Amino acid sequence: xxxxMRGNLRMAVSGVRGAxxxxxxxxxxxxxxxxxxxxxxxxxxxxxxxxxxxxNHLGKDLITIRPGKEASVLDKTKxxxxxxxxxxxxxxxxxxxxxxxxxxxxxxxAVPLGAVSGEVTFEDVQLRSGLVLAxxxxxxxxxxxxxxxxxxxxxxxxxxxxxxxxHKVAEQLFDEEAPLGKSLTLRGEKFIVRGVLxxxxxxxxxxxxxxxxxxxxxxxxxxxxxxxxxxxYVLLAKPQNAGLDQTVAAIRExxxxxxxxxxxxxxxxxKDDIVASSEILDLLxxxxxAVAVISLLIGGVGIMNIMLVSVSERMHEIGVRKAxxxxxxxxxxxxxxxxxxxxxxxxxxxxxxxxxxxGLLYAYTDFDPVISWEAIAIATxxxxxxxxVFGALPAxxxxxxxxxxxxxxx
Amino acid sequence: MPAPIxxxxxVSKLYGFGDATTIALDEINLQINEGEFVAVMGPSGCGKSxxxxxxxxxxxxxxxxxTLQSKQVARLRPNQRAKIRRDTVGFVFxxxxxxxxxxxxxxxxxxxxxxxxxxxxxxxxxxxxxERVGLSDREYYYPRHLSGGQAQCAAIARALVNNPKIIIAxxxxxxxxxxxxxxxxxxxxxxHKTGSTILFVTHNPELTRYxxxxxxxxxxxxIHDEQTKLGEVANTALRVMYTLPTRTEEDDLAGxxxxxxxxxxxxxxRPEKKPKEKKKTKPKSRSKSKPTKRPTRSKx
Numbered sequence: 001x002x003x004x005m006r007g008n009l010r011m012a013v014s015g016v017r018g019a020x021x022x023x024x025x026x027x028x029x030x031x032x033x034x035x036x037x038x039x040x041x042x043x044x045x046x047x048x049x050x051x052x053x054x055x056n057h058l059g060k061d062l063i064t065i066r067p068g069k070e071a072s073v074l075d076k077t078k079x080x081x082x083x084x085x086x087x088x089x090x091x092x093x094x095x096x097x098x099x100x101x102x103x104x105x106x107x108x109x110a111v112p113l114g115a116v117s118g119e120v121t122f123e124d125v126q127l128r129s130g131l132v133l134a135x136x137x138x139x140x141x142x143x144x145x146x147x148x149x150x151x152x153x154x155x156x157x158x159x160x161x162x163x164x165x166x167h168k169v170a171e172q173l174f175d176e177e178a179p180l181g182k183s184l185t186l187r188g189e190k191f192i193v194r195g196v197l198x199x200x201x202x203x204x205x206x207x208x209x210x211x212x213x214x215x216x217x218x219x220x221x222x223x224x225x226x227x228x229x230x231x232x233y234v235l236l237a238k239p240q241n242a243g244l245d246q247t248v249a250a251i252r253e254x255x256x257x258x259x260x261x262x263x264x265x266x267x268x269x270x271k272d273d274i275v276a277s278s279e280i281l282d283l284l285x286x287x288x289x290a291v292a293v294i295s296l297l298i299g300g301v302g303i304m305n306i307m308l309v310s311v312s313e314r315m316h317e318i319g320v321r322k323a324x325x326x327x328x329x330x331x332x333x334x335x336x337x338x339x340x341x342x343x344x345x346x347x348x349x350x351x352x353x354x355x356x357x358x359g360l361l362y363a364y365t366d367f368d369p370v371i372s373w374e375a376i377a378i379a380t381x382x383x384x385x386x387x388x389v390f391g392a393l394p395a396x397x398x399x400x401x402x403x404x405x406x407x408x409x410x
Numbered sequence: 411m412p413a414p415i416x417x418x419x420x421v422s423k424l425y426g427f428g429d430a431t432t433i434a435l436d437e438i439n440l441q442i443n444e445g446e447f448v449a450v451m452g453p454s455g456c457g458k459s460x461x462x463x464x465x466x467x468x469x470x471x472x473x474x475x476x477t478l479q480s481k482q483v484a485r486l487r488p489n490q491r492a493k494i495r496r497d498t499v500g501f502v503f504x505x506x507x508x509x510x511x512x513x514x515x516x517x518x519x520x521x522x523x524x525x526x527x528x529x530x531x532x533x534x535x536x537x538x539x540x541e542r543v544g545l546s547d548r549e550y551y552y553p554r555h556l557s558g559g560q561a562q563c564a565a566i567a568r569a570l571v572n573n574p575k576i577i578i579a580x581x582x583x584x585x586x587x588x589x590x591x592x593x594x595x596x597x598x599x600x601x602h603k604t605g606s607t608i609l610f611v612t613h614n615p616e617l618t619r620y621x622x623x624x625x626x627x628x629x630x631x632x633i634h635d636e637q638t639k640l641g642e643v644a645n646t647a648l649r650v651m652y653t654l655p656t657r658t659e660e661d662d663l664a665g666x667x668x669x670x671x672x673x674x675x676x677x678x679x680r681p682e683k684k685p686k687e688k689k690k691t692k693p694k695s696r697s698k699s700k701p702t703k704r705p706t707r708s709k710x
Contacts, residue, residue, distance in 0.1 A: 325496020
């Protein structure tokens with residue numbers, strides 16, 4: 001049996017090679033389907049991994065308090081993910097809110113994050129794609145993050161003109177020079193660089209705000225600069241020993257009281273964040289999967305079509321094979337095998353293409369797709385199955401053909 | 411006397427329905443013993459090929475019984491028939507029917523592959539068979555690189571490779587020139603000497619000299635059946651042939667060149683003893699036998 005298989009393999013491959021264009025066009029549907037499935041799954045995996053890293057990195061007990069009411073999944077997620085734009089539409093939290101949260105007995109530490117407008121320059125160099133955030137000295141501890149060089153400002157230095165910068169800011173503004181002790185200009189005032197943060201390997205709080213290119217400014221200094229109109233877009237809190245849920249409930253209660261019974265804020269534990277993220281991710285994945293399945297179906301129909309053509313083109317050959325003693329099952333095997341090879345080659349091209357696409361996504365976008373061996377294995381099996389399923393009908397047709405009728409075809 | 415290897419009983423083959431029914435075979439009764447070398451002659455459309463296809467289990471009769479090696483085979487299932495074709499029958503076709511995408515060696519090995527023989531052994535057996543037909547230097551050629559005679563020899567090697575009891579050749583020389591025809595017939599003759607039963611269809615009376623028995627068919631019936639000596643053209647071959655209606659395509663099938671047809675017609679009933687001479691005189695004997703057809707054609 002195996003020897004026939006090997007012969008069939010060679011026949012099938014030479015058949016595919018003999019009609020390159022036809023085969024390629026036939027496989028296109030399968031290729032597109034596999035590319036979309038593998039890439040989407042890869043992006044999904046990558047996002048999940050990012051979120052996982054984020055949680056692990058920031059600690060499983062980081063509580064976020066955001067302005068605005070808790071909304072539907074989609075809105076909530078948008079608000080969750082977009083610290084800069086989402087929050088602006090949703091309102092803001094005040095210094096007083098920060099105080100309330102900090103003074104909640106279950107909370108160990110709380111830091112605010114408030115975006116500040118204004119350009120940052122060093123000598124003549126202007127900071128592009130950077131972000132200025134006002135925060136307090138407890139920030140490194142709350143985010144569970146280290147300072148690579150220098151140090152963060154101390155609690156008693158909240159009103160000084162110190163800044164701590166992300167490592168990309170350091171690269172961009174100071175190039176090779178050591179940034180510590182250099183002074184930046186922001187809103188007409190000079191700020192001395194006190195420290196450089198080590199690279200964030202996960203994006204905390206929001207994937208669109210890259211903390212590596214953030215200039216952190218002490219919150220009181222910022223309040224002075226903006227004449228006390230400073231507003232926070234997010235408060236981060238670490239619970240005391242008390243449980244996470246309890247702390248969340250306590251914060252919610254106290255803030256509600258402070259807001260005179262109005263719940264115009266949202267308190268989230270990391271769990272909520274994951275739930276929201278994975279909900280949107282699942283929704284997205286389902287949709288693209290549906291598109292991919294349709295594409296794979298079309299690809300399968302393409303294979304079926306070309307196999308039907310192939311069977312009728314080679315009717316005479318089928319007749320000859322039957323005349324020398326091929327059974328129906330052997331003919332069936334030959335044609336199913338050929339369809340399988342078509343599907344498999346399409347699948348492999350699709351896998352290679354999706355690796356390329358993922359590479360491009362990684363290089364040029366914020367996506368970080370992870371293509372696992374399982375995804376590749378499943379894609380391979382799926383493309384094989386498509387060949388088998390859609391090659392079956394033409395193959396059965398070939399196998400059932402009466403030998404003498406088949407021989408009469410020229 | 412042992413049971414005949416092939417026995418047909420009232421075998422009929424009908425095509426079409428109702429008014430359009432064509433009778434390809436009309437209650438044929440035929441027994442062929444092991445070791446016979448049977449030539450089947452007759453005009454186009456007389457049912458020769460249908461008979462060959464039924465005997466070779468490619469086709470099935472509409473009515474009647476077919477006993478092959480003492481087994482009823484007319485009503486077997488397709489897969490069982492395929493296995494009998496593979497193991498018991500070797501087919502040689504007029505148009506060779508080698509698969510163009512396989513090498514000569516692979517073509518010859520095809521029946522072995524369907525038997526499940528492993529590729530290494532297959533190559534060996536197929537290679538031996540090619541040596542037997544004198545094509546050992548063409549193993550890795552593709553069929554398109556072979557001459558007609560070589561292709562037919564390769565096809566015969568393929569037919570022989572499973573050591574079938576029966577070889578069925580449907581106009582094996584129909585597409586060949588006279589030299590290649592002789593090559594192919596000599597090859598079949600050699601095979602016959604090893605004990606195989608051979609049936610072949612021909613339009614060329616010349617070739618009956620290889621046969622031990624000649625069966626004449628007309629309109630789906632066997633009209634004459636005679637034993638002949640090896641090496642002699644059958645007595646009735648010429649006479650019976652030329653009283654039958656013939657058509658122009660048939661002349662072509664018989665491999666008659668247009669030139670020979672152009673020769674002025676002679677007396678149709680002139681006795682033909684010439685072919686008895688030797689093969690060397692073949693062109694001559696043909697040129698004489700051929701024109702005799704013309705008057706008969708005008709008769710129809």
